Amino acid sequence: MNIHQKFAFIPDQISINIAAQLEIGKLFEGYIELYMPYIYSLMLFNRPKLFHLLMQQFWYRDVLLQWYRSINGKKASVIELGCGPGEFLMRIAQPGVSLTGVDSSEDMLRFFRRKHPSAPVTLRRGDALSSDCFAGQQYDLILAASLINVVRDKRRLLANCIDHTSTNGSVSFFFPTESMSRSNAERYAKTHDLPSLSQDLLTTWATNARKLGAEQILSLLPSSIANTAQVNFYLDEMACSLTFSVH
Numbered sequence: 571m572n573i574h575q576k577f578a579f580i581p582d583q584i585s586i587n588i589a590a591q592l593e594i595g596k597l598f599e600g601y602i603e604l605y606m607p608y609i610y611s612l613m614l615f616n617r618p619k620l621f622h623l624l625m626q627q628f629w630y631r632d633v634l635l636q637w638y639r640s641i642n643g644k645k646a647s648v649i650e651l652g653c654g655p656g657e658f659l660m661r662i663a664q665p666g667v668s669l670t671g672v673d674s675s676e677d678m679l680r681f682f683r684r685k686h687p688s689a690p691v692t693l694r695r696g697d698a699l700s701s702d703c704f705a706g707q708q709y710d711l712i713l714a715a716s717l718i719n720v721v722r723d724k725r726r727l728l729a730n731c732i733d734h735t736s737t738n739g740s741v742s743f744f745f746p747t748e749s750m751s752r753s754n755a756e757r758y759a760k761t762h763d764l765p766s767l768s769q770d771l772l773t774t775w776a777t778n779a780r781k782l783g784a785e786q787i788l789s790l791l792p793s794s795i796a797n798t799a800q801v802n803f804y805l806d807e808m809a810c811s812l813t814f815s816v817h
């Protein structure tokens with residue numbers, strides 16, 4: 571039993587539930603960093619719940635859906651690498667699209683299965699740096715949100731994705747950029763009048779995330795692919811997506 575499994579019960583018990591937190595939070599709206607102890611307890615002991623909670627914030631969810639909609643081309647078979655607790659896959663599920671989620675963490679996959687027992691998604695534990703995670707298949711679209719910025723061997727991840735993209739398929743990464751600083755996150759939260767929980771989640775993300783520039787990924791791609799890659803910015807350029815096609 572790892573540390574996350576061992577302490578997985580703690581945040582549920584101390585927080586009762588998120589809805590109650592939100593109600594209590596409204597009373598204290600405007601008090602800064604109200605939710606920080608809760609968020610950091612999730613970061614330490616229940617990461618699946620943290621990423622699930624993040625996906626419930628409209629600014630995060632909308633940005634990821636905007637990213638997905640910006641990707642043109644074939645989408646009959648889609649795989650998300652580093653799918654976490656799976657909320658994003660559930661949001662993009664639609665008839666005629668075969669979805670696969672891969673994550674290296676059994677805790678994440680267990681949370682996904684528990685939340686969505688009849689999800690129309692094939693789930694697989696695997697390492698995005700190994701070809702095994704594709705189970706010998708090719709996909710029309712390979713997606714990864716907040717993964718390329720955390721893996722050490724980015725070149726290998728890119729090569730692995732390119733090898734498993736079907737002809738005229740696409741690969742797309744979403745990641746926080748160098749502009750994702752605490753001060754920019756606070757400014758964004760203020761300008762968009764985000765509620766306290768959202769504000770604290772965004773600040774925590776900005777403080778802890780590993781950041782990346784699109785040019786770092788482009789420099790690792792063959793020029794024939796890099797030249798046609800599309801880069802889009804989100805959240806006042808604090809996050810970015812990079813999409814390329816494989817012919």
Ligand SMILES: C[S@@+](CC[C@H](N)C(=O)[O-])C[C@H]1O[C@@H](n2cnc3c(N)ncnc32)[C@H](O)[C@@H]1O
Pocket residue numbers: 621624625651652653654655672673674675678696697698699714715716717720721
């Ligand atoms: C920062 S979380 C992002 C989760 C989700 N994609 C999101 O945007 O909310 C990164 C996820 O990638 C997974 N991960 C990290 N390294 C991985 C690897 N080499 N192969 C597969 N999954 C990996 C982690 O377990 C975690 O679920």
